Amino acid sequence: MLRIPLARPSWDDEMRQAAIAALDSKQWVKGQQNIAFGQSFADYCGALAATPCQNGSVALWAALQIAEISSGDEVIVPSLTFIASATAIPLAGANAIFVDVDEYYCMDYQAVKEAITERTKAVIAVHLFGQVIDPRIVELCHQKQLVLIEDAAQAHGATIINSAGEKTYTGAIGDIACFSFFPSKNMAVGGEGGMITTTKQIYSERLNSIVNHGRSSRVEAQQLGSNLRMSEVSAAIGVIQLTRLDQWLQHRRYIANKYLQECKSNTKLNLPKVRENSQHAWHQFCILVEDENAFIKHMDEHLIDARVHYPNPCHKQPVFSDHPQHQADFTMTDLICKKLVAIPIFHEMRADEINRVISALNSY
Ligand SMILES: Cc1ncc(COP(=O)(O)O)c(C=O)c1O
DSSP, X not given: OOOBXXXXXXXXXXXXXXXHHHHHXXXXXXSHHHHHHHHHHHHHXXXXXXXXXXXXXXXXXXXXXXXXXXXXXXXXXXXXXXXXXXHHHHHTTOXXXXXXXXXXXXXXXXXXXXXXXXXXXXXEEEOGGGOOOOHHHXXXXXXXXXXXXXXXTTOTTOEEEOTTSOEEETTSSSSEEEEEOOTTSSSOOSSSOXXXXXXXXXXXXXXXXXXBTTBSSSSOBOSOOOBXXXXXXXXXXXXXXXXXXXXXXXXXXXXXXXXXXXXXXXXXXXXXXXXXXEEOOOSOEEEEOSOHHHHHHHHHXXXXXXXXXOSSOGGGSGGGXXXXXXXXXXXXXXXXXXXXXXXXXXXXXXXXXXXXXXXXXXXX
């Protein structure tokens, strides 16, 4: 019996041919594939514009640059997230203000409201594990004139649905959004990759320039930027992967629903909740358990990978040892961070693998 991993990327002939065609063209950078990938991704999200870049981490730095966040500015971010959401802020010269998460594991609306000061310029709202943020945060940022940067690294294709039944996709919920195409993500590009999207004209004019040394022409640099461009091979693979995203999301949602339905009577498993009026992208399926080591050992005995996400919240990481909130207590984050365990969910998961996970969960 083979081990079931947490994630497995997809690769097929059409992607292989697109990659080879990009190489054969010898236009390895700055070509049509990047333009096509940016355009099709913006169209998918309903954003005004999108620019491919090297990864989700530089996308966050670029977003802060575009929004002109700098020294002395405060940017609010949840502490329960991948470290890149937080380190982008001091890398841009600004101060990170950490907040707790809600019962859906995304930043808590009330905590964000209370963290706003006259120095607050932006909020990095992480759609953690593929769950969309509390929509009241969108309204709050609007009222307080704060730039809302979505960290959508884990949430390609997640949506909020309004009372008229209209969907807004991640990437078009805030002012600027950042995606990652790391191989384990909901879609990938055959290596490292990221995307920056925006819904605002003012930022769209700066998107292409920020990934290209901040240049407005070959000889003139208007803003601080760097070479953050994506290769043409990666963009060509991304174009094809994006056409599969809806079908893949459908399968992720099918698996999540099966886990939720078939394991609901096991009282040792605290299963994730989906926010009302939203569609989860199920990048991770995380279960809250009392004894994480016993649970991981149990899954391991059934040859199934499981891992805690994220045991060490950002504000407690050594990199933030001088941060004023380094010793701060966050009720929800403290309660769950060591006990939230991710189990396998990926778009190529076969029926036998899904059933093996369900029977392992129910025998715990
Ligand atoms: C929430 C979040 N933000 C940012 C990133 C950074 O993306 P990348 O690995 O492409 O730099 C990740 C990647 O794992 C992530 O999960």
